[in-house]
Amino acid sequence: MPSKYFGANAAWLRLAVLTFNVLTALKRLALPPELLAARPKRLRFLIFTTPSKLVHHARRTLLRLPRCWNRFGNWRHAISLLPLPAAVVAT
Numbered sequence: 001m002p003s004k005y006f007g008a009n010a011a012w013l014r015l016a017v018l019t020f021n022v023l024t025a026l027k028r029l030a031l032p033p034e035l036l037a038a039r040p041k042r043l044r045f046l047i048f049t050t051p052s053k054l055v056h057h058a059r060r061t062l063l064r065l066p067r068c069w070n071r072f073g074n075w076r077h078a079i080s081l082l083p084l085p086a087a088v089v090a091t
Contacts, residue, residue: 030078 001009023043027036035043053064 026082029083030081032078 002012003009019040023040027038027043031038035046038046051066055062055064
């Protein structure tokens with residue numbers, strides 16, 4: 001445990017469980033089948049460290065990815081599979 005205090009450890013454990021559940025849902029809902037058995041460290045290096053830019057333009061939120069980036073080429077497919085609010089448009 002990261003701390004000697006019970007409350008801090010309880011909060012850390014709840015965050016760890018929440019992170020596990022979110023990553024499991026992400027893998028099952030949006031990622032390709034070859035990443036179903038991926039550990040969080042692999043997902044971090046493949047997906048979460050992607051150089052990108054979040055742009056707000058004309059009342060839309062856009063995720064801009066570089067064209068030359070090909071490690072994870074099916075971002076559009078993965079984002080389209082996620083349940084997004086009606087106000088957010090994934091392009």
